[in-house]
Amino acid sequence: MDPILEHHLLQTRRHFFGDAGLRLGGLALAMLMGPSSSGNQARAADDPRAHPPLPGMPHFAGKAKALIYLHMNGAPSQLDLWDHKPNLQAFYDKDLPDSVRMGQRITTMTSGQARLPVAPSKFSFAQHGQCGAWVSELLPHTAKIVDDLCLIKTVHTNAINHDPACTFVMTGSEVPGKPSIGSWLAYGLGSENNDLPAFVVFTPKFPATGNGQALFTRMWSSGFLPSRFNGVALRGAGDPVLYVENPPGVDGVDRRNMLDALNRLNQRGFERFGDPEIQTRIAQYEMAFRMQSSVPELVDLSNEPQHVLDLYGPAAKTPGTFSHSALLARRLVERGVRVVQILHRGWDQHGNLPVALKNQCEDTEQATAALVMDLKQRGLLASTLVVWGGEFGRTVYSQGTLTKDDYGRDHHPRNFCMWLAGGGIRGGMVHGETDDFSYNIVRDPVNVNDVNATILYCLGIQPERFTFKFQGLDQRLIGVEGAQPVRALLA
Secondary structure (H helix, E strand, C coil), rough: CCCHHHHHHHCCCCHHHHHHHHHHHHHHHHHHHHHHHHHHHHHHHCCCCCCCCCCCCCCCCCCCCEEEEEEEEECCCHHHHHHCCHHHHHCCECCCCCHHHHHCCCCCCCCCCCCCCCCCCCCCCCEECCEEEEEEECCCCCHHHHHHHEEEEEEEECCCHHHHHHHHHCCCCCCCCCCCCHHHHHHHHHHCCCCEEEEEEEECCCCCCEEEECCHHHHHHCCCCCHHHHHHHCCCCCCCCCCCCCCCCCCCCHHHHHHHHHHHHHHHHHHHHHCCHHHHHHHHHHHHHHHHHHHHHHCCCCCCHHHHHHCCCCCCCCCCCCCHHHHHHHHHHHHHCCEEEEEEECCCCCCCCHHHHHHHHHHHHHHHHHHHHHHHHCCCCHHHHEEEEECCCEEEEECCCEEEECCEEEEEEECCCEEECCEEEEEEEECEEECCCCCCCCCCEEEHHHHHHHHHCCCCHHHHHCCCCCEEEEEECCCCCCCCHHHHCCC
């Protein structure tokens, strides 16, 4: 929309009478249809919440009320963390059999290698919990909570490179421009908190040994949804939100008066042009004003008991760390925020995997388990869905030089591991199985969009009914290929 062009159009007699006629006709039609047809919209408009849900949402009473999504950007190695393959030791440094690969594509980073030597994990595995799940020695804290987790060993995707794979995981499409899952949920379900965003994002720092893939804002963008449903990224250094404090000489009363004047001007612009983004600006200015009080209270950990800080680890009080972000995630859902997303980089181990992967786990693993335990002891896990995973898996064969203590792994989209815990999910189960090389799925495949459909269902949303009209299509998070919730995972 061009405001200058619109302004000139509004000055013509023809446009004035045409516009007035349409407006009066629409008003008459609304009056003839009566309150029964417009009641949902009226109730939505009267909703006192800053983030009201769509009329009729949720579709049913979901067991989860909030989502915490822990995205390990770069793709954790399923072979070294979750998918135990003890028989691989007999294949050390032997070529991956053609009968296993079956001509499947591989990336250009390894397609030129003379050999594809099998690299068994150097890390030991043991069974844990009543469910007896096999867990790597790299996950000692997570091993203690396996009876709360539902591990999916057979997630698969189409994308073989990071950017399209991450975009697909977060938006249901490899094509940029679609809304992220957090934006979809903020749009559909709103939030219970009037003083914080419905969708909050953290991008904590990572170990220097990690290969840090870029994080694109499309992973928490609202895409074609109104921009007020963008995720709000809280910073890990300095003020959590830039300019959250008033400048010297400006107090709260001054800021309120300035905001009221600005809102009146914006409202006049909306009445003239009807651009919905003007309403978004008004709402965002108001949210920013309220965040001047709510954000400092959120990040003040002085009232957190020492045993809780110890649970999350020594970095829990250090802004910008994964531990600090995980603790704030619990505080956010405790305050009624709908979606919290933590994107941790450095999981792309093409070489030096034993060292780099160990460092990644030491940076995140204690706090990840602590988050689940903390939610559970507060009675919040039953209503909070926690999701952990990356964008694809890693190859069983080594990229580059292979030794017993050093190897790398390339990208592998055919199968990888994710886990879910909390609201609506069965704990203490392992879903699906892969072959002896963790290269192909042999039982119960789960597409990324099936995972997203399951998340929506846990929050009370029928995935196929949750749509937004854009470019003439009823767009969905789950795409158009018929993704469904994985019923076996549901409690």
